[in-house]
Amino acid sequence: MRSLVISILLISFAVIGNVFALNAVSLEREKLRKEEGISLVMPSAVARIAALEFKGIFADIIFSRAMTYYGGKLIRKEEMTGEEWDWIYKNMALATDLDNYFLDPYYFGAMNLSWGANKVKEANALLEKAVKYRDWDWTIPFYLGFNHFYFLQDNEKASFYLMESAKREISGSLIATLAARLAYQGRRTENAVIFLEEILKKTDDNTIRNSYEMRLNTLKGIFFLEKAVAVYQDRFKKQTEGLDELVAKGIITAIPKDPYGGKFYIDKDGSIKTTSEMR
Amino acid sequence: MAIISFDSIIKDYKTGFRKKKTALKDFSLGIHEGEVFGFLGPNGAGKSTAIKILLNLIFPTHGRAEILGKGVGDKGIRRFIGYLPENPYFYDYLNPLELLKFAGKTSGVDSMKIQERTEELLNTVGLWNERKRAIRNYSKGMVQRTGLALALIHDPKIVILDEPMTGLDPIGRRHVIDMILKLKSEGKTIFFSSHILQDIERVCDRIGILVNGVLVRVIDIKSEPLGKPLEDIFIEETEKAGRAKE
Amino acid sequence: MIAIWSVASITFKEGIKNRVIFGIFIIALLLFAATTVVTTLFMRDIVKVAVDLSLSTVSFSGLLTLLFVGVNLFGKDLDKRTIYMVISRPISRSEYLIGKFFGLVMLSLTVVVFLGILSALPVIISKNFYYYSEARFNWLIFFLAVVYIFVKLAVVSSVITLFASLTSNSFIALVLSLVTYIIGQSTESVRLLLASQVEKIEVSPVVSYMVDAAYYIFPNFSAFDLKTQAAHGLSISPSYILWTGLYAVFYITVAVAIGTLAFRRREFP
Numbered sequence: 001m002r003s004l005v006i007s008i009l010l011i012s013f014a015v016i017g018n019v020f021a022l023n024a025v026s027l028e029r030e031k032l033r034k035e036e037g038i039s040l041v042m043p044s045a046v047a048r049i050a051a052l053e054f055k056g057i058f059a060d061i062i063f064s065r066a067m068t069y070y071g072g073k074l075i076r077k078e079e080m081t082g083e084e085w086d087w088i089y090k091n092m093a094l095a096t097d098l099d100n101y102f103l104d105p106y107y108f109g110a111m112n113l114s115w116g117a118n119k120v121k122e123a124n125a126l127l128e129k130a131v132k133y134r135d136w137d138w139t140i141p142f143y144l145g146f147n148h149f150y151f152l153q154d155n156e157k158a159s160f161y162l163m164e165s166a167k168r169e170i171s172g173s174l175i176a177t178l179a180a181r182l183a184y185q186g187r188r189t190e191n192a193v194i195f196l197e198e199i200l201k202k203t204d205d206n207t208i209r210n211s212y213e214m215r216l217n218t219l220k221g222i223f224f225l226e227k228a229v230a231v232y233q234d235r236f237k238k239q240t241e242g243l244d245e246l247v248a249k250g251i252i253t254a255i256p257k258d259p260y261g262g263k264f265y266i267d268k269d270g271s272i273k274t275t276s277e278m279r
Numbered sequence: 280m281a282i283i284s285f286d287s288i289i290k291d292y293k294t295g296f297r298k299k300k301t302a303l304k305d306f307s308l309g310i311h312e313g314e315v316f317g318f319l320g321p322n323g324a325g326k327s328t329a330i331k332i333l334l335n336l337i338f339p340t341h342g343r344a345e346i347l348g349k350g351v352g353d354k355g356i357r358r359f360i361g362y363l364p365e366n367p368y369f370y371d372y373l374n375p376l377e378l379l380k381f382a383g384k385t386s387g388v389d390s391m392k393i394q395e396r397t398e399e400l401l402n403t404v405g406l407w408n409e410r411k412r413a414i415r416n417y418s419k420g421m422v423q424r425t426g427l428a429l430a431l432i433h434d435p436k437i438v439i440l441d442e443p444m445t446g447l448d449p450i451g452r453r454h455v456i457d458m459i460l461k462l463k464s465e466g467k468t469i470f471f472s473s474h475i476l477q478d479i480e481r482v483c484d485r486i487g488i489l490v491n492g493v494l495v496r497v498i499d500i501k502s503e504p505l506g507k508p509l510e511d512i513f514i515e516e517t518e519k520a521g522r523a524k525e
Numbered sequence: 526m527i528a529i530w531s532v533a534s535i536t537f538k539e540g541i542k543n544r545v546i547f548g549i550f551i552i553a554l555l556l557f558a559a560t561t562v563v564t565t566l567f568m569r570d571i572v573k574v575a576v577d578l579s580l581s582t583v584s585f586s587g588l589l590t591l592l593f594v595g596v597n598l599f600g601k602d603l604d605k606r607t608i609y610m611v612i613s614r615p616i617s618r619s620e621y622l623i624g625k626f627f628g629l630v631m632l633s634l635t636v637v638v639f640l641g642i643l644s645a646l647p648v649i650i651s652k653n654f655y656y657y658s659e660a661r662f663n664w665l666i667f668f669l670a671v672v673y674i675f676v677k678l679a680v681v682s683s684v685i686t687l688f689a690s691l692t693s694n695s696f697i698a699l700v701l702s703l704v705t706y707i708i709g710q711s712t713e714s715v716r717l718l719l720a721s722q723v724e725k726i727e728v729s730p731v732v733s734y735m736v737d738a739a740y741y742i743f744p745n746f747s748a749f750d751l752k753t754q755a756a757h758g759l760s761i762s763p764s765y766i767l768w769t770g771l772y773a774v775f776y777i778t779v780a781v782a783i784g785t786l787a788f789r790r791r792e793f794p
């Protein structure tokens with residue numbers, strides 16, 4: 001009987017002590033975390049070996065750890081330093097090395113690194129990896145195209161990725177249109193023609209087809225004229241003065257019609273444009 | 280013609296790096312069809328060693344053992360042998376029904392016969408009411424009884440028992456004696472080791488005494504009366520062998 | 526044949542009644558429950574996380590079963606001499622070993638079928654909770670990955686059988702099997718690492734020969750790991766299935782055959 005009482009007392013005492021100690025430990029851990037800051041990120045090659053067959057779970061853990069860190073900063077309304085953003089990037093790169101197809105780290109990294117940290121290069125590096133692996137997902141090249149257009153003002157690249165995106169997204173008339181416009185301004189007429197033909201193959205809806213076909217015909221006209229200009233320059237070793245010159249010199253028989261009702265002309269920078277601006 | 284024969288068997292156990300223990304020294308013995316042979320000897324004499332050689336569990340270093348005229352390595356002969364190891368230990372999450380089914384199947388008994396024999400044997404060893412309990416919940420004696428049933432499930436011609444009475448209560452021991460006598464009446468050959476001299480005296484046709492790996496004496500108690508208690512003979516032989524060694 | 530089948534079925538029965546299996550099942554169920562909670566912490570690829578966790582649970586439970594129950598089935602036979610009740614029957618040592626291997630395979634099959642079906646639950650739940658339109662998931666590939674977990678466990682069983690026949694102690698067999706599992710999971714990654722970094726770091730030819738040797742000696746478990754494919758609905762070609770299947774069969778044959786060679790002259794004093 002006495003030993004029972006002693007045991008119970010001892011256990012109760014130890015349980016209370018345990019709770020106290022653990023609370024103190026939490027505080028100590030908090031301090032420790034602050035001091036050590038962000039931890040080192042394991043090299044991908046090592047992680048891939050160490051994760052054995054549980055690479056997917058490892059990727060999940062690494063991703064959610066970084067997300068928790070970022071979330072904590074947001075809640076405490078603290079600014080992320082450049083070093084911390086680098087850490088986030090490395091974690092996302094590691095998570096996507098462990099699972100090449102994992103969308104969340106691509107998405108989280110790309111969105112926050114470009115908008116939040118102004119690290120567009122890193123964001124795009126992640127997205128480029130994603131484009132390679134998630135080769136069915138139209139959203140990835142779309143974001144990448146957007147980053148090139150908006151942050152880097154690189155219309156040519158933007159158009160390239162938007163085309164890729166439109167190719168993947170079957171009913172995406174909007175992306176297609178956007179891509180075509182960028183392509184046109186970025187002197188990638190030929191790509192835009194191919195791309196629109198590709199999209200047309202995938203489109204059943206008649207009204208959408210019509211708008212595509214108009215755009216396609218315009219681009220074909222521009223492409224036709226671009227080639228003629230190139231031939232002209234090749235033959236006469238000088239700039240073309242106007243499109244009529246091409247007809248006069250017999251390179252083409254007639255200037256094609258713009259389906260939008262505009263007129264084709266040679267702009268100051270030498271590119272072919274139309275007065276309708278494809279609207 | 281012996282049904283079981285040991286021919287000049289030497290068995291060395293490796294006990295360490297370049298060290299060995301010789302458990303059987305030029306051991307020869309023949310056991311005839313239909314006889315009950317009792318195997319006696321002090322602890323560590325080599326009785327279990329000899330029995331394990333018969334079951335091909337260990338291999339003789341020299342010499343040859345045969346059963347039914349074939350080398351003991353021939354697995355076909357084991358269909359005709361029933362064996363009870365000393366201190367048997369079985370798959371203990373299973374119950375005797377499952378074990379007996381396994382034993383019967385592998386010894387070539389058909390399912391109908393297995394069921395019949397199972398009921399009969401479990402009643403004989405007194406485990407019928409406990410038949411659905413896992414062996415791990417059995418007492419030592421109950422495990423030993425299960426072992427006896429297992430040894431006999433396939434109605435073997437030759438029964439080899441290593442200390443069948445250990446761990447049994449007086450009633451259980453009595454059952455084993457009765458069982459051996461019944462098997463003998465059916466014409467089976469029985470070879471068993473034991474330390475319980477009065478049981479041996481009661482059922483055996485012949486007795487072999489093994490001391491230190493040497494078969495010092497074989498007595499045919501049916502034709503030559505002992506004249507004095509078996510216990511005296513046993514101690515005498517053991518001491519004689521001990522002196523000879525010195 | 527009867528001998529092998531009988532040994533396999535008694536091994537299976539003894540294994541499945543082991544309480545450790547029950548414990549492993551409980552842990553697996555808890556992990557499945559945890560999966561449904563954990564997935565809500567992610568943004569888009571929720572189904573992927575659910576697939577990762579539930580398939581890993583199946584694989585891990587199977588592995589625990591083999592390492593703790595499977596190895597012990599051999600251990601008890603050899604340490605406590607339950608093997609006497611087997612090889613005192615008309616059963617050769619080779620038949621015993623092959624039967625034992627099939628017993629372990631049956632045990633793995635049961636665990637994989639039972640947990641494999643249950644593992645679909647967290648996936649179904651998370652799919653209904655949120656399914657991102659650009660996520661790809663396919664039940665066929667999911668269940669193919671489950672089948673491959675079984676194939677992997679069959680190979681692990683053959684490794685355990687081999688080590689049980691070579692060593693006299695079940696603890697050593699356990700450690701060796703575990704080490705083989707770990708090496709087998711990583712040889713492919715190590716090889717890729719060496720191949721990709723040859724220019725950057727000097728790898729001595731000895732090391733790369735050793736890695737190559739390990740790649741051929743130890744089972745390449747990565748080949749049976751289709752969890753990523755299941756998580757993202759990536760297609761798997763028939764030739765992949767053919768070759769990995771053949772690889773498993775050949776590896777198992779070699780391991781068990783070497784085992785029977787070693788076991789043929791084994792004594793049980």
Ligand SMILES: Nc1ncnc2c1ncn2[C@@H]1O[C@H](COP(=O)(O)OP(=O)(O)OP(=O)(O)O)[C@@H](O)[C@H]1O
Pocket residue numbers: 292293294300301302320321322323324325326327328329365794
């Ligand atoms: N595995 C082993 N390794 C080494 N020596 C052994 C081994 N098994 C038995 N021995 C030795 O062989 C000798 C014979 O042993 P055995 O078990 O045959 O005796 P036994 O006559 O059956 O004795 P008991 O009456 O105690 O059962 C003993 O000296 C024993 O120490």
Ligand SMILES: [Mg+2]
Pocket residue numbers: 326327328365441
């Ligand atoms: Mg003995």
